[in-house]
Amino acid sequence: MFVEPAAIEIGHDSSRQHIQVTGHVEVRARGRYETSSTVSCGVPGHDRAGYEVVGVMPVTVGLATLNRRPIPTEARTNRHSGLGSVPRENIAVTATTASLWTAARRDLAMLFSYVDGAELLLRGSAFIGLTGGPAADFNMALFDEDPDDLAVFDEFVSRVKATRLSALAMLSSAARRRLGPVAKAKGLIEAGTAPLMTRSGALPDAAMSELSSNELVKRGKCRPSVTSQRPRLAWIGRGLIAHSPRHRCSTHRHWLSILRIEETCQ
């Protein structure tokens, strides 16, 4: 993994609990997460009485999710101290399957965080996002292989059944070996596969001209529209609607954009 120094700020004030790794991630607590399971710290020997919180994450999580090569000796030896640094020009970025799943969890958490009232949980290699929407597509969990995934999967199923939401669980091929039989035993219906696909490399130069020269656009029936920078999403009936941003935040490097061709009024 790539390692670089970063300032970490933790706020314990009950009215504004948060953790911020400057330039990378910021998570604000929205409230307590009600669970009957044991809450423990991931660092051995640091267990103490406490509770978990539900996080709201308008975040940037970028560099740490990528496999960066080459990894210099000093970065490897200092990887737990956060002292390693690598000149950026010496870094080649390659996305592995695991790093893509990590990115998918991060991005889904960000996307779902734009829906008011969404419940989000990122734990280990699992993500749970429940927006309360009417279809399963926006009440979903994503699991990659992780020793603790069974507990999180149980939590997902319990939560979904308690709230009577339509929901879907996406199991990576690695996670499927462990969780597939559990899902079946719990009454979930297998609905096929959904390939994780990736593309790198140069794009055709004509992309934008292809958009403007699209026959539907040329005939005046449609127009391109881009919404970017922190739109708000909300359920209207069975549709998830994007509102224009109310403000822009220049300190956050993350973004969400929606590009669409809309039908024009005739």
Place this chain on the structure above:
Amino acid sequence: MSAVCCTGAGSTVGIWTMSTPPNKQRQGAGRAVLLAAMQDHAKRGAETFYLIATEAGKPLYDNMGFKTVDEPSIWLVGESSQFPAH
């Protein structure tokens, strides 16, 4: 009519909720929107794009050079518009 949502930070960009109504499909709108979105983000430093494909969308992504790197399985409670139970 045709829409795509992109998320990300750094050089890896996720593509979500790619959609075109059935009566507007196979007219190049989805491809045009997706290409334009990818190019827009490539200008801002995006190097790798990823997506989770539905059965309906996969031919488009295959055609645009996307490669499958994993085959996750989908498990449902209730109904999904993207992944109908068989």
